[in-house]
Amino acid sequence: MQRVNTGHVELARAQQERWDSAYAQRPQLHGSEPSAAARRAVELFGAAGIDDVLELGSGHGRDALFLAGQGFSVHATDFSEPALDQLRQTAQRDGLDDRVTAALHDVRDPLPPADATVDAVFANLLxxxxxxxxxxxxxxxxxxxxxRPGGRFVYAVRTADDPSSQYCQQLADxxxxxxxxxxxFFDEDLVGELAGAWQLDELRPYDEGRRRMLLVAMTRPPAGT
Ligand SMILES: C[S@@+](CC[C@H](N)C(=O)[O-])C[C@H]1O[C@@H](n2cnc3c(N)ncnc32)[C@H](O)[C@@H]1O
Structure with a gap:
């Protein structure tokens, strides 16, 4: 069993190294097929007339590239430079580099955009x-x-009844x-807590391969609510 750092800063650094080495050892780690959440996001963002999407934890960009192929402009971010390098190379190869940008960002830090300037945020398994x-x-x-008020946030997470949870070592917190x-692993209570004063539009369990997942779609309510 691999030893895991659980101190706050050490854990963050160790996880970044773990992801960097995973992407370096296995390029295109997550495959080239878009996630089910990205397919749903295309429907939801399209229906809302959204053009631009900020993606968090994009990895090597299977979803960013899919969204770009569907006509969205995507700004993809992740804290793994090897993953972002792969994303940029694929975007260039596929002629999508005019619609996808990629930048290193750790979501523990404040997001770079100014207040109320983004139409939609997407995050699969982040x-x-x-x-x-x-x-x-x-x-x-x-x-x-x-x-922006009325802007959409679509995210997807693995849930507590995911079969792989039984092989995991339990840590603090x-x-x-x-x-x-x-x-x-998420449960609906945590989703509800995080939804706070958002408008919760969709909360849908689904299976993706061997993963048990939950898709969450929320809208930022108008200013003052
Ligand atoms: C399970 S992968 C999912 C990648 C991608 N969304 C997909 O579905 O193909 C999780 C991603 O989150 C990134 N990540 C983990 N912690 C992060 C953090 N603190 N800030 C930014 N990215 C992070 C990892 O580098 C990895 O690319």
């Missing part, structure tokens, strides 16, 4: 990462800050670890 509950609340508050990756 909120499951090694965040404390207070980091999760700060992240969702940051998403809300950058979205509701986190668990497997093969050096640390994360959190």
């Amino acid at each position: 909120l499951n990462m090694a965040f404390s509950p207070s980091e999760l609340h700060s992240l969702v508050a940051e998403v809300r800050r950058v979205l 509701g986190l668990s670890a497997h093969d050096g990756f640390v994360g959190r």
